Every structure is written in C-alpha cells, then in structure tokens.
Amino acid sequence: MPRENQTWQSVRDEVQRRIQTRVWPMGGLLPKEEDLAQELGCARVTVNRALRHLAEQGILNRKRKSGTRVAEFPARNVRFRIPILREEIEAQGAVYSYALLLRAQLAPPPPVRAAMQMKDAPALHLQSLHLADARPFVFEDRWINLATVPEAERVDFETLSANEWLVGHAPFTAGDMSFGAVRLDHPMAKALGAHEGDSSLTNERLTWDGAQSVTHVTLTYAPGHRIQSSF
Amino acid sequence: MPRENQTWQSVRDEVQRRIQTRVWPMGGLLPKEEDLAQELGCARVTVNRALRHLAEQGILNRKRKSGTRVAEFPARNVRFRIPILREEIEAQGAVYSYALLLRAQLAPPPPVRAAMQMKDAPALHLQSLHLADARPFVFEDRWINLATVPEAERVDFETLSANEWLVGHAPFTAGDMSFGAVRLDHPMAKALGAHEGDSSLTNERLTWDGAQSVTHVTLTYAPGHRIQSSF
C-alpha cells in the first residue's frame, strides 16, 4: 500500500510549526527520518529533503549517528544576491555608464599582496567609477594578478569594465566576500560626489582559480546605499 | 544494467567545468536533464539535484519547458550566517556581557511605525549595548510590537537581552534584513567608545509572525567590524 504523497514543503512546514509551538524545543532532538516519514505518511527521502532544507537555513543541526536537533541559536543563513553592477543599476531603470580613472602596473601594497598570496611581482591596478544616470554609484579599486591572468595586460579597460571582462576571461572557482563601513577621505568623497567624512558601505571580494588568486576588488558605494534580503 | 553511480557533487563539478571552459557559453542552453543523465551515466534525479544546486547559487536559470540556461550575469547568491550576538562574541573567545540603557513605552517614530505597519499604539522601545570583554561591540535600538507580543511589557530586560527573550517567546515566520553604513553622531559614538564621525556598519531587521510585525531592530557595530562569507 503506497503512502499518501506528502510534499517536502508540507513536511518542512509541519516541522517548523512543531518548532514554533515547542513540540520540539530549542536544542531538542527530533525523531529519526524513518520514524518521521512513517508518522507523516511519506517516503524517508521526502523527510530528508525537508530537514536538509531547514538545516541549510540554520534552523536545524544535523549529524550522522547523533540525529537532528533544533538549533540552540537559530542563526539564520541569509542569502544575499550579489548582482553585476550594470545589472543592478539597469534594474533600477537607470542608465549605466563606466569611467576608468587609473590604470597602472605595480606591486600591490602589503595587505593586498598578502591576501592575494602573490610574490612581489607586479599586478594590474585599476580604479574606476560606475555611474547610474551619470551619478556616481560605486567606486571600484581593483588589483588583477597578472601571473594568473596575463592577457589582462593587453586590455585597456577604457570602455569595458574589468568586472565584465573578467567574467568572460578569467573564471574563478572560489572566493571570499565581506562587507564593512568606511569613512570617506577627501579624494574618495570627491570621486563619489559626496562629502568628506560621509559614511559608505564597502564590499571587498577576493576570487581564486584553484590555488591562484585572480583579482581583489574593493567596492565603495555612494553614501546611503543599502543591501537587502528577505528570509 | 545499472548506471555507474555518479555523485551529484561530481555532476555539479562537471557542469561548472563546462561553463568555465565555455563548452556551454553564457546564456547558452544545456541539454535536458534526461540527456545529461544518460551522457554522464547516472539517474536523472542526480542531475536534477546538481542543477538545482547551481540554480540556487544563481549560476543557472531553469524554467520548465524552456530548459536550463547558463545565467547571463553570473550573479551569485551568497549566504551569510547571521549569528546571535552572544554566540558571535563567545566564538571569538571573548566574554559576552549586556547592558540595558533605555526602556520606554511609546509610539514609534513614523518611519518605524510605517515599516512595522502599526497603528499609533505604543510599542516597547529598548536601547542596549552588547559587549565583548567589556568593550562595546554593538549598540542595539529595538522596537517591540506589544500588540503581537503583549508579554514583553512585563519583562524588564535588565539581565536577559531582548534578542534572547524573543527567541524563546515570539517565534517569527518571516523577516527582512539590510546592511548599510552610518556616520556616528555624538551619543552613539560615546556609547560605542568611538569617535564622533567614525563610520559603522549597521544591520537592520524586521521580523513578522504571519501578517503582524514582531520587532524592528537596528544594530550598529563598533567601527571596523566586517561581515564575511565565502563562496
């Protein structure tokens, strides 16, 4: 006799309900997948999918042998969508444009060099501005590892932003990203059309192709910009 | 004759390889799941799992009937882990402590009231400080909707932070979160042990239990703090 075709979403909802009504208290142990499946009248794989989903969100902790527990600290894993700047600007209905401010070839300063795990070989340094309807939106400060992407030396980046060129020419396999806040100094404020001392959100990214660093970039958003997500 | 037991991770890796080497160019159409499964020698469900995973990351776009395409803009969906403050501080090996600075009951200012979709009913307003090794770490400004959580009125929050109390007493079903940067004014700088004009990362959250808002909180981190993630 076949079971009664629960969906994994309905299992997820039922589990969340039991957590919220504290049938299963914080830190409590859930029944094992097989038992839950039998109780709810579905296949174990369906329960597995639902519990895996909640674990990815940080609501459950799962370990083999020890079982599944309600997380003590319901630390949520929140997803943020990190779009290409052109896309983000055009999605607002604004016209995207780009201006190269500086292009040089030199050894990066020690913190960047250390983060990129480079010898003292020169790298390509680019500073540029991304504009929305001709208003400064983001200031970009980028270092490209020429040992990893030697072709970059022959590109002038006057019309095509480094971001878009790299997307097509230097695939990456991993990366780190962080957000912070920074007080604008005079030149940066001037570039962004803001005031010295204003506060800006910064986004720093470092990408890798295997064990070799590809590029290190710091984006400084115009003051007031926020990054949003729902959960 | 059974197929040869590929793992979904190996399928995912192979697909990523083909995207990086442009066997499947940006915007290009992938074979349908069934064909891919046959080519790679595994079950269709295994291919499905791998492709679904990449779609969740924003690397692929999938639509029924039209098929699976390589995303034009490889916008990554990056996961950030948003821990409870106590957990975050203790994870650094520091001693967590907490101090309530203000507790009042009044109608929130218009922007907060609008965001929380409240009438002009009073809400509970709390300001507090979270400290790591007795050094200010985060300033918290919180509004609690007493229509949703009336019990909060009888809690003094002197020793237990609102965050930890709410976790146990006011489950939420959804929320919005955003990050921004702010220039510290004098009182905030003083509370955080920083200088007026310093720049801080802020994290704003609004949680809902169904259609009713639960709480609105703005966290202002001590200057220099960053939020990190890998992908």
Add this chain to the structure above:
DNA sequence: AAGTGGTCTAGACCACGTC
C-alpha cells in the same frame, strides 16, 4: 498538446561519527 523541470516512492548501500 507537448516538452521540460519538479517531486514522490521504494529499496538499497554508503559514510560518518560515536561507542
């Protein structure tokens, strides 16, 4: 109407983590 992804079931075996 037809094509493609989305999901379910049953059964099996594997892998990790604890004892």
Add this chain to the structure above:
DNA sequence: ACGTGGTCTAGACCACTTT
C-alpha cells in the same frame, strides 16, 4: 560495531510554460 543521515537508482506522475 552500530546507528543515523546522505545519496543513488528506476520508474512514475505532476505542474508549469510555451506552442
């Protein structure tokens, strides 16, 4: 050694989208 989650396979049906 053993218990629990992790995953795979084959086959089936459903659901959404476009023709």
